Amino acid sequence: MLTVNELALESDTPAHVVRYYLRIGLIQPAAQQENGYRLFTSNDAARLRFIRMAKHLGFTLNEIKQITQHAELGESPCDDVRKIVQHRIHENRAKIEEMMKLQERMEQALEQWDLMPDGIPDGNSVCHLIESVEGSEGHCHTET
Amino acid sequence: MLTVNELALESDTPAHVVRYYLRIGLIQPAAQQENGYRLFTSNDAARLRFIRMAKHLGFTLNEIKQITQHAELGESPCDDVRKIVQHRIHENRAKIEEMMKLQERMEQALEQWDLMPDGIPDGNSVCHLIESVEGSEGHCHTET
């Protein structure tokens, strides 16, 4: 039987993350000591390593929870797994593109600001640097 | 004097976002009606448009708050502004790179899974698809 800390070492996961996973019910302790300490088996370490693999592939903790719950009922989660990854590939591509646009905006701004002196704010201007950026043509901040 | 909704229309910002900015003190009402409704001037609309410009450039709401507070004290925020954008460019580049790596992992996995059938979970396997991904060589999830 492993304590939280031992389980953390065994599964190469920070202990506070293990505690977080316990809190949200993603993992459950196999037993409980009298003083309230939670105890685990080596099976739980394997479970944790699975969780880290899934996270590495972009699954959210909620999705991982669904997957393990399906698996515990004997239902194959593979179909959902494929769909989730497909969906996430789309999502991620869009996010990357948006972040690259932001990157370009920031780089252009910084370059443009090189020629501009610092300003002193008055009533109708907060920061002329930011205000000098042409940004009124259709906003972004699109999601999922 | 404008109500929250009118301010939202004037500044092209969703009303619930205006209310959120009020809650966190990013903007303050110019006056208050007897029934508790908050009232604003057209200057507040300009402030909101500034906030949207700053967000468009990657500033967080906290940073924007600092900037406007500096500006209200007559101190020039320009120096901080430049530094923040420089820092964010670095940050964003790292995030984009990590997300592109994730993208590649997901695409490779999906391709690899094309040849694999769905599996039925047993005691020592949750999802063989996820488990089949070679992912033990040094984990990522690096931040700031």
Add this chain to the structure above:
DNA sequence: TACAACCTGTGTGTTACACACAGGTCAAGG
């Protein structure tokens, strides 16, 4: 037995909203 180092569970803070809820306001209809 005293002390320090470490470990425990749990409460709260983080970001930028989104949603829900109970109640207030306003114009139209009866």
Add this chain to the structure above:
DNA sequence: CCTTGACCTGTGTGTAACACACAGGTTGTA
């Protein structure tokens, strides 16, 4: 005058995935 309905108001809570802090328990050493 009253009611119905649409709309608007402020505010409480939920979101993702932890990070940090805190008070108290445990363990090893002197």
